[in-house]
Amino acid sequence: MITVRVPAKVNVQLGVGGLRADGFHDLANVFFAVGLADEVTATPGDGVTLTCTGPDAVSVPLDGSNLAARAARLLAEHHGLADPGVHLHIAKAIPVAGGMAGGSADGAAALVACDALWGLDTPFEVLLELAAELGSDVPFALLGGVALGRGRGEILEALPVSGTFHWVFAVADGGLSTPAVFRECDRLREEDGTGSSLADVPTPDPDPALLAALATGDPVALAAALANDLQAAAVSLRPSLADTLHAGTEAGALAALVSGSGPTCAFLAKDADAARAIAVALTASGTCRTAHATYGPVPGATIGTPTP
Ligand code: ATP
Secondary structure, eight states: OEEEEEEEEEEEEEEEEEEOTTSOEEEEEEEEEEEEEEEEEEEOOSSEEEEEESTTGGGSOOSTTSHHHHHHHHHHHHTTOSSOOEEEEEEOOSOTTSSSOHHHHHHHHHHHHHHHHTTOOOOHHHHHHHHHHHOTTHHHHHHBSEEEEETTTTEEEEOOOOSOEEEEEEEOSSOOOHHHHHHHHHHHHHHTTOOOBTTTSOOOOOOHHHHHHHHHTOHHHHHHHOEETTHHHHHHHOTTHHHHHHHHHHTTOSEEEEOTTSSSEEEEESSHHHHHHHHHHHHHHTSSSEEEEEEEOOBSSEEEOOOO
């Protein structure tokens, strides 16, 4: 039996360029791995089968479309295994369709878990390539820490970071579809006259002030530099997120932003005590389903022992 713990991500910068001919957007994406984590346990099985537990388990597909199952099949195919056998159990803590790349995390965890269960010893660079085939956010879940993602987000460069930052995540009821949020971003850009094509919106660059704040471990400077080009689109599709963001700021957060494509909202706190107080205030505010205090950066998908 192999258990892999894998982190959720928050995008501390999500710069969205114009729409490319292939339907994707060029991104300047600074990923940050946080302590909110799923655990994927692989045991020997017949074919590829799945189970899932956790508050959002009913929303997780248990068929071949699940990213953990797709990852297992892709790894088997890469090694020419004709008859791969594994049962994957996902203990899900990352909100589903929450903008924290939970499905991608499970895909990365399944790659690592099946690689160990089947004794394949796949080089890390090859796992990263397989991860990129599965989805734009999957390679980062393998890498963890803090990284700059270019292209669709899948071309990664680890970034220097000092110390620990304290975060709170407010989980909403229900999810938002990532493609729908990108479409809304394009629509809002057309509406305000900016235009949504590559000619109209140049490929964004990482913000030097943000990179410096990460490198020096300065939460106040990081708070000032947090930026998400998808935030307006997520709030447009889910106007109640404005109340959640406001409640966290009122409770003392240094900054508030929508996590990726939402609807999870992320709050940066000055320290662990402040994060705990903000989580309590957010839960009591009635503007979210629940709120978790956590920290980061943390490592990517890692083999360990299951949490009891
Ligand atoms: P991202 O931030 O990468 O856009 P997200 O966090 O908003 O993603 P996910 O939790 O990854 O969203 O789920 C998006 C959709 O992917 C779900 O609605 C579900 O249908 C599908 N899915 C496939 N595999 C999984 C999985 N292992 N866990 C959760 N959802 C999965």
